[in-house]
Amino acid sequence: xxxxxxxxxxxxxxxxxxxxxxxxxxxxxxxxxxxxxxxxxxxxxxxxxxxxxxxxxxxxxxxxxxxxxxxxxxxxxxxxxxxxxxxxxxxxxxxxxxxxxxxxxxxxxxxxxxxxxxxxxxxxxxxxxxxxxxxxxxxxxxxxxxxxxxxxxxxxxxxxxxxxxxxxxxxxxxxxxxx
Numbered sequence: 001x002x003x004x005x006x007x008x009x010x011x012x013x014x015x016x017x018x019x020x021x022x023x024x025x026x027x028x029x030x031x032x033x034x035x036x037x038x039x040x041x042x043x044x045x046x047x048x049x050x051x052x053x054x055x056x057x058x059x060x061x062x063x064x065x066x067x068x069x070x071x072x073x074x075x076x077x078x079x080x081x082x083x084x085x086x087x088x089x090x091x092x093x094x095x096x097x098x099x100x101x102x103x104x105x106x107x108x109x110x111x112x113x114x115x116x117x118x119x120x121x122x123x124x125x126x127x128x129x130x131x132x133x134x135x136x137x138x139x140x141x142x143x144x145x146x147x148x149x150x151x152x153x154x155x156x157x158x159x160x161x162x163x164x165x166x167x168x169x170x171x172x173x174x175x176x177x178x179x
Contacts, residue, residue, distance in 0.1 A: 008051040010160065011077075013039055013070075014058030018166045023054070040066045045077040052160050053078060056087040056167060064129040071143035078179040084145070085161045085176045092132040093171040094121050106170050136173055145177035 015025035019032045026037035037043065040062065053074050059067050074084045097104050098118040103111060111117035122130060140148045153169040156162045156176065
């Protein structure tokens with residue numbers, strides 16, 4: 001991070017090994033994070049102090065209640081009109097693949113059956129609660145966000161969030177929520 005003050009502070013939660021230049025990269029278990037952050041606890045930021053928050057493949061690693069708390073903390077620390085961008089696996093898309101008996105293989109992951117695929121997608125990587133469009137929208141609105149909308153992969157109305165995804169696209173839900 002640069003030493004100069006940035007009026008548009010940007011927080012990348014659950015950064016893992018993906019450090020985004022110009023952002024405060026936060027994670028509980030990363031060697032490259034700028035700060036250690038347990039997203040299940042109160043964030044070490046003042047109310048209305050952050051302009052942007054981004055997380056990719058993170059919220060699904062929290063339980064439903066932890067996810068509710070996480071979203072409320074994002075809302076609390078975002079400035080008015082600040083934006084939260086979330087990318088997370090899409091439960092409905094995955095369920096449709098299962099119901100249609102379609103197998104999906106991503107990277108080195110090659111499930112043996114549709115049943116294995118669905119179960120592994122839910123739990124293999126420590127997923128605790130996987131969202132569909134309705135539940136994610138409800139959770140964001142319930143946290144206080146006034147404008148919640150889906151986005152296309154690597155596309156945003158805001159240049160600070162455009163092309164931010166690091167992972168290949170696998171039909172994830174990508175949403176932005178404005179405080």
